[in-house]
Amino acid sequence: MNIFFFGHSSFAAQDLVKRFINNKKTFFFGRKNKNFKNFTYFDLNNPIKTNFKKIKIKKIDCLFFFSSFVPFNEKNSKWNECKNANIVGLIKLLKNIKIPIKKVILISSCSVYGDDRIKKYKEDSPLYPESNYALSKFAQEQIFRVYCYSNNIKFLCFRLAYVFGNNMDKKRLVKKIIINFKKKKKLNLFNKNLNLNLIHTKD
Numbered sequence: 722m723n724i725f726f727f728g729h730s731s732f733a734a735q736d737l738v739k740r741f742i743n744n745k746k747t748f749f750f751g752r753k754n755k756n757f758k759n760f761t762y763f764d765l766n767n768p769i770k771t772n773f774k775k776i777k778i779k780k781i782d783c784l785f786f787f788s789s790f791v792p793f794n795e796k797n798s799k800w801n802e803c804k805n806a807n808i809v810g811l812i813k814l815l816k817n818i819k820i821p822i823k824k825v826i827l828i829s830s831c832s833v834y835g836d837d838r839i840k841k842y843k844e845d846s847p848l849y850p851e852s853n854y855a856l857s858k859f860a861q862e863q864i865f866r867v868y869c870y871s872n873n874i875k876f877l878c879f880r881l882a883y884v885f886g887n888n889m890d891k892k893r894l895v896k897k898i899i900i901n902f903k904k905k906k907k908l909n910l911f912n913k914n915l916n917l918n919l920i921h922t923k924d
Contacts, residue, residue, distance in 0.1 A: 722746060723778045725822075727763065728787030729755070733828060733884045736922045737785070748776060751788070765790065765806045768814040781822045789861070795832055795854045803857035811861055815868050824875040825865055831882040831918060833859045882918030895919070 724747040729738050741747040742757070749755075750763035750771065763771045765788045790806035792798035835849030850859040862878055869876035889896040894917075901908040 722782040723780060724748065725750065725781050725784040726787075727751070727785065728789065728828075729757070731787040731789075731828075732886075732888065732890075733881055733922055734785075734787045735886065735888065746778075763788070765810040765814070768810050769817060771814075771817065773818055773820060776820070778820060781818075781820050783824045783826065784822050785826050785828070786865070787828045789828075789858070790854075792854055795852045798852055798854040800853040800856075803853045807854075807857035808860045808864070811864055815864070822872070822874050824877070825869055827862065827865050827876070827878045829862050829878050829880045830855065830858045831880045833862070833880065882920055884920055884922060886922030 722744075724741060724744065726734075726738070726741060726747055727750045728734060729749045730751050730753045738749075745759070748759045748761065749757045750761050752762065752764055754760045754762075761771060761773075761776070790803055792802065832852065832855035833848045833850045834846055835851050835855075848859060850856040865878070866876060868874070883895070885893070885895040891897070891900070898908060
């Protein structure tokens with residue numbers, strides 16, 4: 722099975738990457754090479770530079786897409802940064818791949834549901850992408866959906882919420898709580914009534 726894996730350095734992808742790292746037919750695309758044998762440099766802001774012709778395969782059985790521009794603060798995200806990578810970059814990438822694809826698995830975000838409108842997300846919940854980042858992820862979903870429908874490609878979209886796990890940044894809320902709990906220190910929490918949907922990288 723030939724697998725294209727975009728965004729292997731993504732925090733959310735770390736445990737999934739471990740499952741494919743020894744598969745000789747998995748091709749990793751990203752800006753950081755973690756000593757992968759089948760590594761190709763890829764930047765979503767300039768995907769045209771990636772040369773897919775050098776990969777001599779007749780089909781892609783599954784394409785995992787974790788690549789995305791994710792601002793540190795989603796509410797204050799800038800439209801041009803989100804648009805250029807998550808929308809324009811994706812369109813250029815899909816135009817550049819000439820190898821037939823059988824299935825696409827997109828990793829999207831629960832931000833497309835809106836911040837506080839829904840307490841419990843479901844697949845058919847209404848979407849209210851309020852931030853620039855959320856809007857760009859919503860557009861990314863639709864681009865993939867149309868692309869896959871037009872080319873008879875199977876499509877699956879996962880909308881991840883708050884991802885936690887190993888190697889978390891110390892600035893992340895869950896990491897702060899764990900550190901303070903171990904040190905038996907108090908931590909002031911604001912907006913305690915807000916819903917925080919958690920998913921571990923292993924899940």
